[in-house]
Amino acid sequence: xxxxxxxxxxxxxxxxxxxxxxxxxxxxQQQAPPAAEQTKDVILATTTSTQDSGLLDVLxxxxxxxxxxxxxxxxxxxxxxxxxGQKGEADVLLTHAPSQEKPIVDNGEAINYxxxxxxxxxxxxxxxxxxxxxxxxxxxxxxKKINEKGALFISRGDNSGxxxxxxxxxxxxxxxxxxxxxxxxxxxxxxxxxxxxQQKEGxxxxxxxxxxxxxxxxxxxxxxxxxxxxxxxxxxxxVNPEKFPKVNAAGAKAFVEFMIAPDTQKIIxxxxxxxYGQPLFYADAGKNEADLGK
Amino acid sequence: xxLIWQGLVKAFQMLFALDPEVLEVxxxxxxxxxxxxxxxxxxxxxxxxxxxxxxxxxRNFLVSLANFGMGLPPVVVGLWxxxxxxxxxxFGDLNIIxxxxxxxxxQAVIASPIVVSFTLAAIQQINPRLRMQLLALxxxxxxxxxxxxxxxxxxLLAAVxxxxxxxxxxxxxxxxxxxxIKGQTRVLTTAxxxxxxKGNFDVAIALSIxxxxxxxxxxxxxxxxxQWRSNNG
Numbered sequence: 001x002x003x004x005x006x007x008x009x010x011x012x013x014x015x016x017x018x019x020x021x022x023x024x025x026x027x028x029q030q031q032a033p034p035a036a037e038q039t040k041d042v043i044l045a046t047t048t049s050t051q052d053s054g055l056l057d058v059l060x061x062x063x064x065x066x067x068x069x070x071x072x073x074x075x076x077x078x079x080x081x082x083x084x085g086q087k088g089e090a091d092v093l094l095t096h097a098p099s100q101e102k103p104i105v106d107n108g109e110a111i112n113y114x115x116x117x118x119x120x121x122x123x124x125x126x127x128x129x130x131x132x133x134x135x136x137x138x139x140x141x142x143x144k145k146i147n148e149k150g151a152l153f154i155s156r157g158d159n160s161g162x163x164x165x166x167x168x169x170x171x172x173x174x175x176x177x178x179x180x181x182x183x184x185x186x187x188x189x190x191x192x193x194x195x196x197x198q199q200k201e202g203x204x205x206x207x208x209x210x211x212x213x214x215x216x217x218x219x220x221x222x223x224x225x226x227x228x229x230x231x232x233x234x235x236x237x238x239v240n241p242e243k244f245p246k247v248n249a250a251g252a253k254a255f256v257e258f259m260i261a262p263d264t265q266k267i268i269x270x271x272x273x274x275x276y277g278q279p280l281f282y283a284d285a286g287k288n289e290a291d292l293g294k
Numbered sequence: 295x296x297l298i299w300q301g302l303v304k305a306f307q308m309l310f311a312l313d314p315e316v317l318e319v320x321x322x323x324x325x326x327x328x329x330x331x332x333x334x335x336x337x338x339x340x341x342x343x344x345x346x347x348x349x350x351x352x353r354n355f356l357v358s359l360a361n362f363g364m365g366l367p368p369v370v371v372g373l374w375x376x377x378x379x380x381x382x383x384x385f386g387d388l389n390i391i392x393x394x395x396x397x398x399x400x401q402a403v404i405a406s407p408i409v410v411s412f413t414l415a416a417i418q419q420i421n422p423r424l425r426m427q428l429l430a431l432x433x434x435x436x437x438x439x440x441x442x443x444x445x446x447x448x449x450l451l452a453a454v455x456x457x458x459x460x461x462x463x464x465x466x467x468x469x470x471x472x473x474x475i476k477g478q479t480r481v482l483t484t485a486x487x488x489x490x491x492k493g494n495f496d497v498a499i500a501l502s503i504x505x506x507x508x509x510x511x512x513x514x515x516x517x518x519x520x521q522w523r524s525n526n527g
Contacts, residue, residue, distance in 0.1 A: 043392065052492045057476070072392045074473045089380050089391075191491035214493035246381045 042251035043072045045081035045090035047161050048189040050234075053209040053280055055271055062267065063258045069251045077160030077189070085110055085237075088244025092252035094259070096207075096234045097161035098289070099168065110237040112256050117268050117281040118233045118292050121165055123224035124194075124211060125151075125203035133203070134223045140172035142224045147175050150182050152202035156193050157185025165232070166205045172229070194218060207232050209280040212272075228293045234281075236260070260285035301499025308500050320504055323481040324512070326394050327462040330401030334409045334457050337402070339450065342413025343439060347425075357414065363407025368400075372467030375400040379471065392473040397481065400467040405457035412456055416449020417442055451520040455513050462509050482508070 050056050051073065060071045074084070078095040085093045086109050093110065095101060104110045123133065123142055131151040133142035146153055155177070156163040170177050177183045184202070186193045190210040197204040198218050208225075211218070224230075236259045241249035258264055265283035273279050284292060308316045345357055377383050379391040379399075390396050420442060428438045443450065465483035472479030474488055482505040489498040 041389070048491065051488070054492075060476070070478075072473060072475050072478065074392065074475070087380070087382050089382065189491045191493050195490075195493070217493045217495065244381075246386065 039248050039251065040068065040070050041072055042069045042092060042248055042255055043074065043090045044092050044094060044255065045074050045076060045084040046094040047078045047081060047096055047234075048075050048191070049096070049162075049207050049210050050094060051075035052189065052191045053213045053272075055209070055268070055281065058267060058271060059259075059264065062264070063255060066258065067251075067254050069254060071255070077156075077158045078164065079159030079161075085239045088239060088247055090239055091248045092236065092238055092255045094234060094236045095161060096232055097164040098233055098235065100161070100164055101235055101237070105237065109240055109243060111240045112238040112253065114236050114256055114260050115284050115287060115289055116234045116236050116259050117265075117283050117285075118231055119208045119279070119281050120225065120293075121162065121205055121230040121232050122208055122211060122222050123203060123205055124197070124218075124220040125223050126201045127219065127221050128201075129221075129223060131203070136224055138172075138227055139169050139205075139224055139230055143169055143173040143175065146203055147173070147177075152181075152200060153177070153183050154193055154197040154200065154202040154204040155183060155185045156190065156205075157187050158189075160190075161232070162190060162205060162207055165230075169205070169229070194220065212276045212278075212280060215276075231293050233284075233289060233292065297495055298499065300496040302503070304496040305500035305503040308497075309504065316501070316504065318477065319480050319482055319485050319501075320508060322394065322479075323462065323483075323505070324508060326397050326468075326481060327401060327458060328512075330398045330461050331405055331454060331458040333398065333402040334405035334461075335454060338406045338409025338453065338457070339413050339443070341406075342410040342453075343417055343443065345410065346414045346417035347439075347442075360407050360410040360414065364411050366404055366407060367466070368404055368464035368468075369466030369470070371400050371403050372470035375403065375467065375471050391471060392475055392479060394472070394479055396471040397468050397479060400471045401461035401464070404464060404467060405461045408460050409453045409457045412449060412453030413446070416446035416453065419449070420445050448520055451516055455516050455520075458512055458516075459509060462505070462512075 046056070052075075056073055056075075060073060063069065064071060074081075074090065076084070078097045078100060081090065081093050081095050082097075082100055082104060084090040086104060094116070101110070101113070105113045121139075123139060125131075125133070131146045131149040133145050136142040136145065155166060179185055184200075186196050190206055191214055193204060194206055194211065194214050195217070196202075198220055203223075211222070236256050238249070238252040238256055239247050241247045265285050268281050269279060269283040271280055342360075345353060345360065375396065376391065378385050379388070379396055380386055381391070390399070424445065425438060425442070428441055433441065463483065465487055468474075468479070468481050469484050469487065472481070472484065474480050474484035482501055486498050486501045486505070489495075489501060
């Protein structure tokens with residue numbers, strides 16, 4: 001019953017599948033993390049802006065080279081990153097929403113809370129500026145105008161650091177936005193939200209790094225910038241190993257120390273300056289948060 | 295239009311310059327989805343055969359479950375596999391989350407119902423008299439099963455292709471359980487999403503073309519095997 005003709009294709013299929021599986025199994029052998037070495041993995045939960053701007057592509061290999069740890073970067077919104085920390089699913093957090101970070105530092109879920117860097121948020125919108133917000137002194141005032149003129153605003157709506165800042169600004173403007181034709185939520189990262197704002201000709205709040213990195217695809221103009229309330233401040237922190245025993249405490253501590261080390265801070269402040277003619281991030285380790293933007 | 299052209303140029307550059315990062319991502323995609331498909335075949339073919347040949351209470355319910363499972367949304371699978379694999383989950387101690395193995399598990403869950411349903415259909419449409427004949431010729435149960443599986447090979451290879459096509463193209467589960475970690479769990483679909491987020495549309499187009507070529511290449515190979523058998527058989 002097993003004639004050669006019939007058997008040959010089966011054999012080829014078998015060899016093909018086995019070769020794939022063989023290769024798949026080789027990989028874990030090469031990396032071979034025996035039980036003791038598995039703590040080499042450091043899970044970093046962070047905001048999308050650090051990944052989408054390309055900063056982590058520079059910093060993570062440097063950290064891995066220096067320390068021998070392997071970083072698993074999970075780029076989600078700041079809100080999701082903080083939730084991962086609160087469940088002990090991550091070892092170290094790099095986020096940019098101080099108002100969301102303070103509670104988990106205060107209740108001891110996060111420790112070793114360190115200022116890393118800052119840039120700023122900007123309000124961008126169509127060149128035609130239908131709500132005429134260009135030149136407004138404060139972001140809150142600009143938001144009021146957008147609301148009064150009924151212009152389209154595109155919100156992240158994803159509980160990210162940028163979304164948190166946006167909500168704080170609406171509060172300062174005395175407005176509670178509700179989803180409508182004129183206030184739309186994407187629920188996606190900053191890059192995707194900028195594309196939506198571009199296509200729908202709406203206003204949006206963005207961090208400067210993502211905006212600059214995307215500038216080549218955008219005709220959206222910077223309309224409001226420079227206010228101190230718009231500072232975008234990044235902190236790094238360890239997830240408390242006393243609360244979550246599975247956390248890689250040594251790896252997380254090494255990452256925090258790496259982020260505030262002078263060499264790393266130098267890389268951050270020089271990152272893509274040549275490409276954009278201006279820094280994407282300002283290194284701030286050791287500074288007082290209240291002094292930023294002075 | 296210019297963007298599409300740029301994307302095509304970029305795809306050619308990346309393919310022919312053998313960009314090591316792209317090769318790595320492509321290779322990982324093939325390994326992960328290939329392994330997941332193999333696992334789903336190992337699970338799905340026997341289950342499909344049992345459902346096709348067996349007569350037992352609840353069989354119709356199980357068949358409807360398998361058919362329903364063909365449309366399992368990858369994000370739903372991704373979420374549930376994540377919940378099980380997270381440190382706080384029941385299998386947290388195994389440290390599988392954010393590894394290629396996590397993606398293989400999720401993709402195998404996605405592909406298995408597809409393989410079960412295709413296998414079921416393939417074996418069921420074989421003339422039932424063949425079974426009688428085989429048994430009459432003195433074949434034991436195992437020999438009979440093997441003959442039926444060979445007889446149903448056209449349909450079984452279709453099952454493999456459908457399973458592979460289903461998992462190589464999904465992004466929701468890979469993103470959630472794999473985390474799109476550079477050099478570790480970044481596959482073609484998650485890399486495409488990331489490049490779109492970064493605004494590198496030309497790279498995203500290039501990756502999408504590579505994904506299509508990969509998916510077509512594997513399917514073409516399987517099709518050759520499938521048709522070879524039927525032409526010669």
